[in-house]
Amino acid sequence: xxxxxxxxxxxxxxxxxxxxxxxxxxxxxxxxxxxxxxxxxxxxxxxxxxxxxxxxxxxxxxxxxxxxxxxxxxxxxxxxxxxxxxxxxxxxxxxxxxxxxxxxxxxxxxxxxxxxxxxxxxxxxxxxxxxxxxxxxxxxxxxxxxxxxxxxxxxxxxxxxxxxxxxxxxxxxxxxxxxxxxxxxxxxxxxxxxxxxxxxxxxxxxxxxxxxxxxxxxxxxxxxxxxxxxxxxxxxxxxxxxxxxxxxxxxxxxxxxxxxxxxxxxxxxxxxxxxxxxxxxxxxxxxxxxxxxxxxxxxxxxxxxxxxxxxxxxxxxxxxxxxxxxxxxxxxxxxxxxxxxxxxxxxxxxxxxxxxxxxxxxxxxxxxxxxxxxxxxxxxxxxxxxxxxxxxxxxxxxxxxxxxxxxxxxxxxxxxxxxxxxxxxxxxxxxxxxxxxxxxxxxxxxxxxxxxxxxxxx
Amino acid sequence: xxxxxxxxxxxxxxxxxxxxxxxxxxxxxxxxxxxxxxxxxxxxxxxxxxxxxxxxxxxxxxxxxxxxxxxxxxxxxxxxxxxxxxxxxxxxxxxxxxxxxxxxxxxxxxxxxxxxxxxxxxxxxxxxxxxxxxxxxxxxxxxxxxxxxxxxxxxxxxxxxxxxxxxxxxxxxxxxxxxxxxxxxxxxxxxxxxxxxxxxxxxxxxxxxxxxxxxxxxxxxxxxxxxxxxxxxxxxxxxxxxxxxxxxxxxxxxxxxxxxxxxxxxxxxxxxxxxxxxxxxxxxxxxxxxxxxxxxxxxxxxxxxxxxxxxxxxxxxxxxxxxxxxxxxxxxxxxxxxxxxxxxxxxxxxxxxxxxxxxxxxxxxx
Numbered sequence: 001x002x003x004x005x006x007x008x009x010x011x012x013x014x015x016x017x018x019x020x021x022x023x024x025x026x027x028x029x030x031x032x033x034x035x036x037x038x039x040x041x042x043x044x045x046x047x048x049x050x051x052x053x054x055x056x057x058x059x060x061x062x063x064x065x066x067x068x069x070x071x072x073x074x075x076x077x078x079x080x081x082x083x084x085x086x087x088x089x090x091x092x093x094x095x096x097x098x099x100x101x102x103x104x105x106x107x108x109x110x111x112x113x114x115x116x117x118x119x120x121x122x123x124x125x126x127x128x129x130x131x132x133x134x135x136x137x138x139x140x141x142x143x144x145x146x147x148x149x150x151x152x153x154x155x156x157x158x159x160x161x162x163x164x165x166x167x168x169x170x171x172x173x174x175x176x177x178x179x180x181x182x183x184x185x186x187x188x189x190x191x192x193x194x195x196x197x198x199x200x201x202x203x204x205x206x207x208x209x210x211x212x213x214x215x216x217x218x219x220x221x222x223x224x225x226x227x228x229x230x231x232x233x234x235x236x237x238x239x240x241x242x243x244x245x246x247x248x249x250x251x252x253x254x255x256x257x258x259x260x261x262x263x264x265x266x267x268x269x270x271x272x273x274x275x276x277x278x279x280x281x282x283x284x285x286x287x288x289x290x291x292x293x294x295x296x297x298x299x300x301x302x303x304x305x306x307x308x309x310x311x312x313x314x315x316x317x318x319x320x321x322x323x324x325x326x327x328x329x330x331x332x333x334x335x336x337x338x339x340x341x342x343x344x345x346x347x348x349x350x351x352x353x354x355x356x357x358x359x360x361x362x363x364x365x366x367x368x369x370x371x372x373x374x375x376x377x378x379x380x381x382x383x384x385x386x387x388x389x390x391x392x393x394x395x396x397x398x399x400x401x402x403x404x405x406x407x408x409x410x411x412x413x414x415x416x417x418x419x420x421x422x423x424x425x426x427x428x429x430x431x432x433x434x435x436x437x438x439x440x441x442x443x444x445x446x447x448x449x450x451x452x453x454x455x456x457x458x
Numbered sequence: 459x460x461x462x463x464x465x466x467x468x469x470x471x472x473x474x475x476x477x478x479x480x481x482x483x484x485x486x487x488x489x490x491x492x493x494x495x496x497x498x499x500x501x502x503x504x505x506x507x508x509x510x511x512x513x514x515x516x517x518x519x520x521x522x523x524x525x526x527x528x529x530x531x532x533x534x535x536x537x538x539x540x541x542x543x544x545x546x547x548x549x550x551x552x553x554x555x556x557x558x559x560x561x562x563x564x565x566x567x568x569x570x571x572x573x574x575x576x577x578x579x580x581x582x583x584x585x586x587x588x589x590x591x592x593x594x595x596x597x598x599x600x601x602x603x604x605x606x607x608x609x610x611x612x613x614x615x616x617x618x619x620x621x622x623x624x625x626x627x628x629x630x631x632x633x634x635x636x637x638x639x640x641x642x643x644x645x646x647x648x649x650x651x652x653x654x655x656x657x658x659x660x661x662x663x664x665x666x667x668x669x670x671x672x673x674x675x676x677x678x679x680x681x682x683x684x685x686x687x688x689x690x691x692x693x694x695x696x697x698x699x700x701x702x703x704x705x706x707x708x709x710x711x712x713x714x715x716x717x718x719x720x721x722x723x724x725x726x727x728x729x730x731x732x733x734x735x736x737x738x739x740x741x742x743x744x745x746x747x748x749x750x751x752x753x754x755x756x757x758x759x760x761x762x763x764x765x766x767x768x769x770x771x772x773x774x775x776x777x778x779x780x781x782x783x784x785x786x787x788x789x790x791x792x793x794x795x796x797x798x799x800x801x802x803x804x805x806x807x808x809x810x811x812x813x814x815x816x817x818x819x820x821x822x823x824x
Contacts, residue, residue: 033622034615034617041613042558042652044527044528044561048528067651068547070628070649077623079621079622079624079625080621080622081622082622083623084608084652084653085651086558086652087551087652089552090521090551090559091524091558093518093521093525094525094527094559095528097492097525097527097528113545113548114545114579114581116580117543117544117579120518121518124518125518128491128522128525147647148547148646148647148648149545149547149646150545150642150644152644152645184514196581197578197579197580198578198579198581199579200575202512202514295620296620296621
C-alpha cells in the first residue's frame with residue numbers, strides 16, 4: 001500500500017535506498033579484454049558467474065544488450081573492441097535456471113521485432129523465470145541495421161518514438177488480455193501505419209503481472225516516452241548534480257503524463273573503480289583506462305569521425321591536421337556516433353586538444369572513458385558518496401557496467417555492498433521473488449476502460 | 459555394458475528422443491520443466507524435444523530448451539522454431555545462443571506453420587502449399603550461413619596489434635531469397651552477432667514431408683522425422699524416406715506411447731482419455747516389454763525414435779524402469795555421452811565454416 005501511495009503521489013518522495021543492476025555489455029570498449037583475468041564473452045560460465053555474483057550482492061537486475069548488426073569501421077567489422085554476444089532472451093532463459101531472485105532484463109528493439117512475437121517471448125521469459133523478466137525498450141531506425149531483417153529499413157528517424165509507443169501499447173494490451181488465471185484471453189487488434197496485429201494471446205499473467213519496462217532514450221522525446229510508458233529509466237546522468245536535475249525533469253514529465261511523481265525509477269549507467277584506499281583506486285583507474293583505450297582504439301575513434309584511415313598518425317602525438325573526408329559520421333559504430341558534423345567537430349577537437357596539451361590517446365580517453373559515469377575511490381568514500389544520492393533521491397540505483405568479465409563485480413559485492421548496508425541505504429535481503437517486488441513497483445493493473453483510453457491516446 | 463559389446467553393437471545402436479510437451483504436459487508448472495528434463499536425462503534419453511505449436515499456456519520452446527541447458531549434462535535439447543512467421547536473423551542467433559548455454563547440445567526442429575492466426579499476429583498474409591517449404595528452406599539457409607559467418611578462430615585477442623577479432627575471418631552472409639520465392643522476398647546481410655556455435659553447425663531436423671525435391675533440400679537438414687499411421691507401417695516408410703533422401707540424412711521415427719501403468723492397462727487409459735492419434739502418428743499401446751521389442755526392431759531401420767508419451771510423468775516412469783534398461787541390455791541403445799554434442803549423437807563430424815579458406819573475407823571499403 002505504501003508503495004502504491006508513493007507512486008501516485010504528486011510530490012516526489014525519496015525512498016532513501018539504492019538498488020543495483022549489472023549490465024553485461026558484450027559490445028563496447030569499456031570491457032577490458034587484454035588483461036590476464038579477462039574471460040570469455042560467450043561461454044555460459046561467464047554469464048553464470050556475473051549473474052550469481054550479482055545475486056549474492058542482492059542486485060535487482062541483470063541486463064543484456066541486443067545485437068542487430070555488428071558495428072563497422074571504415075567498411076569492415078570493428079576489430080578492436082569486445083564483440084559477439086548471445087541473444088538476450090535465450091541467455092536470460094538459461095540464467096533463470098541458475099538464479100532465483102535477480103531480475104532478467106532483455107534489451108529489445110521495437111523496429112526489428114514484431115510486437116505479438118516479442119510480447120509473447122517476453123511473457124514467456126517472465127513465466128519461465130517466475131516473474132523476473134523485464135524489457136529494456138530501445139528504438140532504431142537506420143536502414144543499415146535493417147539489412148539483416150525481412151522488412152529492411154522502413155522507419156523514418158522522426159517516427160521512431162511514435163512507432164515505439166504504438167508497439168509498447170500493443171505489447172501491454174497483449175499482456176493485459178488474459179483476464180483471469182484461467183483465461184481465456186481477449187483478442188488484440190492493432191492497425192497502424194507500420195504494422196497490423198491480430199492476435200489472441202496465449203500466455204497468462206506472470207507472478208509480477210507482466211514484464212517490467214525499462215527505457216534508455218535520453219532525448220526529450222525519449223524522456224517523455226519513458227514518463228508515459230516505463231517503470232524504470234536507464235539514464236545517462238550519474239553525476240550528482242546532473243542526476244538531481246534529471247530527477248526533477250523526469251518528475252515533471254511523469255506528472256504531465258498523468259502518472260505519479262515517483263512512478264518512474266531512475267538507474268543511471270555507471271562504472272566503479274574501487275580499492276581499499278583512494279591512492280590504490282587512482283592507480284587502478286590508470287590501469288583500467290590504459291587497457292580500455294589502447295593506441296589502436298584511440299586512432300580508430302578518430303577515424304570514425306574523419307571517415308578515413310589515420311594509421312600514419314602517432315597515438316601519442318597531436319590530433320591530425322588534415323580534415324575529415326566525410327560531411328557527417330555514419331551510424332555503423334552505433335547511434336552515439338551518428339550524424340555528427342565531421343569538420344566542425346574536428347576543428348573543435350583540435351583546438352581543445354591543443355589547448356589542454358592532449359595527445360590523440362589522451363584526448364580520446366577523455367572523451368570515451370565514462371568520465372561522468374565512473375565512481376573512483378575507496379570503498380568507504382564511494383559508499384558515502386552513494387549514500388548522499390540515496391538521501392536526496394537523486395537516483396533509485398545504479399546500473400553497473402563491469403570493466404572485467406567475469407570477475408568485475410567481486411569488489412563491489414564483497415566490499416561496497418556491505419558498506420552501503422551499514423549505512424542503511426542498500427537492501428539486506430530480497431523483498432520478494434519477482435523483479436517488480438524487488439524494485440518496489442506497483443502492479444500495473446489496468447481496467448478495460450483504461451486500456452481503451454491508452455490505445456486512443458497512442 | 460562392456461566396451462567389447464558396445465563396439466560390436468555400435469552399428470545398430472540407436473538413440474531415443476522424448477517429446478516433453480505432449481498431451482500429458484500442462485506447460486505451466488516450471489519447477490516441473492527442470493524436473494522433467496532431468497528425469498528424461500537420467501532415464502537415459504539422448505534428446506528432449508520442445509513443441510512450439512500455439513497452445514494456450516505454452517511458453518516459447520526455445521526458451522524452455524535454454525532453461526534446461528545449464529541443469530543438464532548429456533541430453534540434447536531440440537526446440538521447434540517456426541520459419542514462416544519469425545525473423546531468420548533472430549532465429550539464427552537464438553539457436554546459436556542455445557548451443558552456448560547447453561554446451562553444444564542444441565538442435566533445431568525447423569517447422570513451417572500453415573496458420574492464418576500466426577500470419578495475422580505479425581500482419582502478414584498466410585502462407586500455404588509449396589511456399590511453406592520455400593520459407594523453411596530460406597530460413598534454414600540464413601541460419602546456416604550466419605552460423606558460419608564467424609570462422610572458428612575469429613576471436614584472436616591479439617594484444618600486440620590491439621585486435622580482438624581477425625576481420626578476415628568474419629564474412630557477410632549476403633542471403634537473398636530466390637527469384638521464384640512466393641512470399642515477400644528478403645535479404646540478410648550478416649555477419650552474425652554471435653561467434654560460431656560450439657558445434658559449428660547445429661543439427662537441423664524437419665518433418666520428412668517438408669524435405670525433398672522442390673521443398674527443403676535434403677542437404678539443408680541433418681535428420682528427418684518420419685511418421686506413419688501405424689507402428690507396422692513405420693519400417694516401410696523409413697526405408698522409403700531413406701531411398702528418397704539418401705544416406706546423408708538421419709531418420710528419426712515418430713511414435714506415440716501409452717503404457718500399462720500403475721495397475722491400469724494402456725487400453726483403459728486410452729479409453730479414459732478419449733484422445734485420437736495426433737496427425738496420423740503411429741501409436742503403441744501396451745506393455746513395457748512389447749514396447750522394448752517394437753523399439754528394438756524400429757532402431758534397426760531408423761537412427762533414432764522420438765517418443766510422444768501420453769502422460770509424461772506416467773510413461774517416463776515406466777520407460778526409465780523397464781524399457782530403456784531392457785534396450786540397453788540388448789545393445790540397442792547408444793551410451794549417452796557426458797558433455798557430448800548433439801552432432802556427436804547423430805554421428806556428424808564438426809564441419810569447417812563454408813567461408814574458411816575462401817577469399818571472400820569482407821573486403822575493405824566494401
